[in-house]
Amino acid sequence: MPPQTVRLVQITDCHLLADPAERLGGVDTEATLAAVIERVRAEAPPPDAVLATGDLSQDGTAEAYRRIKALFARLDPPVHCLPGNHDDAPTLAEVLPGDGVYVGSSLLLGGWQIVLLDSTVAGQDDGRLDADELARLDRALGDQQGRHALVCLHHQPVAVGGAWRDAVSLENPDELFAVLDRHAHVRGVLWGHVHLPFEGARKGVRLMASPSTCFQFVPGADDSLAVGTDPPAYRRIGLRADGAIETEVCWLDAAAPPRR
Ligand SMILES: [Fe+2]
Numbered sequence: 478m479p480p481q482t483v484r485l486v487q488i489t490d491c492h493l494l495a496d497p498a499e500r501l502g503g504v505d506t507e508a509t510l511a512a513v514i515e516r517v518r519a520e521a522p523p524p525d526a527v528l529a530t531g532d533l534s535q536d537g538t539a540e541a542y543r544r545i546k547a548l549f550a551r552l553d554p555p556v557h558c559l560p561g562n563h564d565d566a567p568t569l570a571e572v573l574p575g576d577g578v579y580v581g582s583s584l585l586l587g588g589w590q591i592v593l594l595d596s597t598v599a600g601q602d603d604g605r606l607d608a609d610e611l612a613r614l615d616r617a618l619g620d621q622q623g624r625h626a627l628v629c630l631h632h633q634p635v636a637v638g639g640a641w642r643d644a645v646s647l648e649n650p651d652e653l654f655a656v657l658d659r660h661a662h663v664r665g666v667l668w669g670h671v672h673l674p675f676e677g678a679r680k681g682v683r684l685m686a687s688p689s690t691c692f693q694f695v696p697g698a699d700d701s702l703a704v705g706t707d708p709p710a711y712r713r714i715g716l717r718a719d720g721a722i723e724t725e726v727c728w729l730d731a732a733a734p735p736r737r
């Protein structure tokens with residue numbers, strides 16, 4: 478990557494539980510997150526920032542967020558978080574900040590602006606960007622026309638395949654894209670939620686979703702319980718000074734903790 482490239486790592490859908498002895502579908506989600514964190518710590522050169530794009534906890538408990546924060550604090554780069562449908566957004570915002578962990582808003586790195594959105598609606602699995610959040614996005618992008626922009630949220634704004642999965646998506650993608658279409662410097666949209674890798678494009682804007690740090694769904698499956706055998710993963714992202722995005726999914730190998 479060219480030297481001016483902003484290096485990011487995305488981790489998503491960690492699904493930690495309040496009780497560390499509990500398992501989610503047989504998976505020790507704390508152990509798989511810890512394994513991902515260790516891999517990110519070994520990144521050379523290290524990322525400039527880490528983005529954590531929701532479903533950080535499975536149960537929205539303060540206990541889960543305290544343990545997530547302790548794991549994130551092992552990372553030298555700052556960790557910027559947004560909530561997912563399994564999170565309790567107020568508890569997340571209360572417990573996570575500090576020790577290099579940040580929640581929400583927008584950050585500037587090199588020639589890039591990264592905007593983090595909250596697409597959660599309390600009590601429901603699908604997402605929505607309300608009028609305030611859309612207005613905040615519009616303002617943030619309008620303030621940084623001289624930069625390139627990456628926009629992050631939890632829910633998918635386009636279909637990624639699988640009837641169940643796409644039924645729990647962003648309810649108002651047209652309103653999001655209407656804002657993005659007003660700002661020609663938007664280069665990418667990044668999300669979690671779908672527990673599988675996805676790459677697409679819309680009007681020259683890169684669209685990216687990433688696998689989870691715990692378990693992955695089966696691509697195209699209509700059954701919400703169709704959990705595959707792919708290992709935990711994270712995404713490496715390079716934001717180049719010319720506005721191009723270089724990215725790849727990094728899967729943990731056999732060194733990852735086994736399912737129990
Ligand atoms: Fe998830």
Ligand SMILES: [Fe+2]
Pocket residue numbers: 531532561562563631669670671
């Ligand atoms: Fe989710």
